[in-house]
Amino acid sequence: MDFIKTTTERFQSAGLKITPQRLAVFKLFDGNKTHPTAEDIFSALTRDYPHISFTTVYNILKSMVQLGSLRELTIDRERIHYDPDTSSHHHAMCTSCGKIIDVMFQLPLPKIPKDLFEQFTVDFCHINFYGTCRSCQQKGK
Amino acid sequence: MDFIKTTTERFQSAGLKITPQRLAVFKLFDGNKTHPTAEDIFSALTRDYPHISFTTVYNILKSMVQLGSLRELTIDRERIHYDPDTSSHHHAMCTSCGKIIDVMFQLPLPKIPKDLFEQFTVDFCHINFYGTCRSCQQKGK
């Protein structure tokens, strides 16, 4: 399914307007696997919208998260990264350059300790891998 | 091994002094499974050290992390939680009350997708579970 179309429909169903700024953000996220931050989105928008406000960017991101078009990643303590792929998958972050890549796999349920479910109703689970990416390893000789 | 003793030795080996404030922080973390924040530690210290500074708390926490006596958790986007158990284990956070509990298990290496290791040298992996704890479920009827 097309990300822009789906997201547009979600906004309309929620009674939200399709503004040029919103559409521009939808386009920036379409097929985007770089896990951008609010700052990244803001910078990309300043080309076409020199007067764009940080508040606008944060508002749009918040709406997209609420409507299920974006997922917030907790992998980076410094800032929130956003992922337009809301399907169940995980991430690896390079501790040298900060790059985040997708890790497409499913934690097998039987592997999760049973006593967790006795104390807790688990809604979802995020696995964060930390290490060094190839290009940083080569740079570091 | 005793946490206070080990941590004290690490500080001394690194040429760092054992101040009353530092020892008090070591004691607060000894056997502590509540995953406190800097604020929690600060509050606990104000009883005995009414003039304790946030900078001191943060300095001590940073040294303890560097010396391997504490692990920083990335499970909560709002603030850093600290765990004196630096062994490989994972966490579950209640999205209602914020409580964090330990999840003692090891992700079986063969379960991790091979292509990750082709792009990445993995140093460590943190699994974060999110959901609702028993007491919050009961409160919420």
Place this chain on the structure above:
DNA sequence: TTTTTAATTTGTAGTCATTCCAATTTAAAA
């Protein structure tokens, strides 16, 4: 097409966790 109206954008100011810095105090070596 024009009008209307509620929603959106914008800029500024505020919040909150965390860090920086310089002056004072202190652990612990001599």
Place this chain on the structure above:
DNA sequence: TTTTAAATTGGAATGACTACAAATTAAAAA
């Protein structure tokens, strides 16, 4: 006991994110 390098303190700064009020605008209604 003296000395000194290191630690503590308080206040100010940083940086991501949020709140708010005024100006603008999407899009429904006329």
